Amino acid sequence: MTAATPQLVVHRDKELMAQAAAARLITRIVDAQAARGTASVVLTGGRNGNALLAAIAASPARDAVDWARLDLWWGDERFLLSGDPERNAVQARAELLDAVALDPARVHEMPASDGVDGSDVDAAAARYAQELAKAAGPGDRAGVPAFDVLLLGVGPDTHVASLFPEHPGVRETELTVIGVRGAPKPPPTRISLTLPAIRNAREVWLLAAGEDKAGAVAVALSGPGELQAPASGAHGTGRTLWLLDRAAASQLPPQLYPPASA
Numbered sequence: 001m002t003a004a005t006p007q008l009v010v011h012r013d014k015e016l017m018a019q020a021a022a023a024r025l026i027t028r029i030v031d032a033q034a035a036r037g038t039a040s041v042v043l044t045g046g047r048n049g050n051a052l053l054a055a056i057a058a059s060p061a062r063d064a065v066d067w068a069r070l071d072l073w074w075g076d077e078r079f080l081l082s083g084d085p086e087r088n089a090v091q092a093r094a095e096l097l098d099a100v101a102l103d104p105a106r107v108h109e110m111p112a113s114d115g116v117d118g119s120d121v122d123a124a125a126a127r128y129a130q131e132l133a134k135a136a137g138p139g140d141r142a143g144v145p146a147f148d149v150l151l152l153g154v155g156p157d158t159h160v161a162s163l164f165p166e167h168p169g170v171r172e173t174e175l176t177v178i179g180v181r182g183a184p185k186p187p188p189t190r191i192s193l194t195l196p197a198i199r200n201a202r203e204v205w206l207l208a209a210g211e212d213k214a215g216a217v218a219v220a221l222s223g224p225g226e227l228q229a230p231a232s233g234a235h236g237t238g239r240t241l242w243l244l245d246r247a248a249a250s251q252l253p254p255q256l257y258p259p260a261s262a
């Protein structure tokens with residue numbers, strides 16, 4: 001088994017999945033901070049990512065994290081005005097970030113469409129790529145830091161971050177961050193990490209809960225390839241973890257279903 005081999009954990013329902021993922025993430029951050037003084041996490045938008053943040057906010061164990069020594073990045077963003085409630089960063093702040101003592105200099109939101117680059121999404125993406133490159137160490141591959149954990153919600157069409165099936169972004173091999181136009185899920189204009197950037201994370205955790213994700217999970221784990229199923233191209237250098245609930249795992253072929261959850 002390699003680091004790219006998906007490890008699956010199936011929870012009873014989406015509430016338990018969010019709580020268990022929250023406990024897992026708190027532990028991972030605390031461990032990284034104990035080992036190196038700091039930790040870095042890439043956040044995802046979407047229902048499962050937001051539920052995880054809400055579960056951390058509700059957990060007494062959140063106080064074990066030194067929030068001021070945590071770097072937060074985003075895997076993608078909807079390219080909208082800075083206060084727009086549909087922005088992933090605005091939702092993350094409402095679910096958790098406003099409730100913990102983060103260092104604002106370590107909260108690396110992706111640019112908004114009223115930022116210094118205005119509505120030029122490519123310039124905004126290039127700016128975020130520069131910010132990542134500045135944070136990358138000499139040993140880091142691909143011009144991005146080796147994030148401790150990179151979270152990805154899996155869309156019902158197998159998209160991750162803002163990399164959609166058969167879209168140009170999923171073919172990107174050079175850039176770490178791209179502007180996305182014509183996304184099939186609104187809003188059409190977005191910013192996204194690319195698969196090469198995602199694959200520099202130590203751990204990639206893919207989150208999927210609910211029946212509407214069952215087809216996507218089964219397809220992505222059955223190996224059609226990342227062009228057709230971007231989620232299947234997301235893996236970490238140390239671990240690739242799929243955190244599911246039973247509904248999202250319900251169409252998995254029996255040989256993929258983890259024995260402990262049968």
Ligand SMILES: O=C1O[C@H](COP(=O)(O)O)[C@@H](O)[C@H](O)[C@H]1O
Nearest residue numbers: 044045046047048153154155161
């Ligand atoms: O638009 C987005 O959708 C995906 C998946 O969201 P979900 O609600 O179907 O779980 C999310 O991962 C991404 O960050 C977001 O921009």
